[in-house]
Amino acid sequence: MILGIGSDLADARRIARSIERFGERFLERVFTPVERAKAERRRLKAETYAKRFAAKEACAKALGTGLSHGVFWRDMGVVNLPTGQPTLELTGGAARRLAAMLPEGHEAVIHLTMTDEGPLVSAQVIISAVPRRA
Known part of the structure; x- marks a missing residue:
């Protein structure tokens, strides 16, 4: 059963400006070490960060909270x-x-798709x- 759907x-360019303006403070606040390591290996770093930013926004919407109620980047x-x-x-x-x-006796499955143009x-x-599963 679907519990939540979100998109973003x-x-x-906006993410690139945030990185330029706020640097490490922005990256540390928003992205996990795993996400940062992946993005830093990529030629198009801003696009990689932006896709992950959009995924977090979409997830917060699917959770029904947005970035509030104790849910952080x-x-x-x-x-x-x-x-x-x-x-x-x-x-x-x-x-x-x-x-x-989650209903009792169930576990969550999170489906994510990201794209860029x-x-x-x-x-x-x-x-x-x-x-x-038993």
Whole structure:
């Protein structure tokens, strides 16, 4: 069953300006160490950061909280499954919110898709509950 859906559209130029203006303070506040390591290896760093920014916004919408009620930027981190497929790993307030949304006997599955057509980036998140495997 679907628990939440969120989407976001971002402009990589805006993220690049934030990085230029606020530097380390912005990167540290918004992105996890895993996200930062991935972006810093990429030629198009701003686009990589922007896709992750959009994914976090979409996730916050799917959680039904936005960036409030104890949900912070770094509580939502884009990670890749062994197949390479992106998903989100939730910690802190985001993980607590997700746990509160789950029906008893279910576990969460987070579907994430991200795309870019420079300078625009987009992300969609679907959070589902599936019966817990015995």
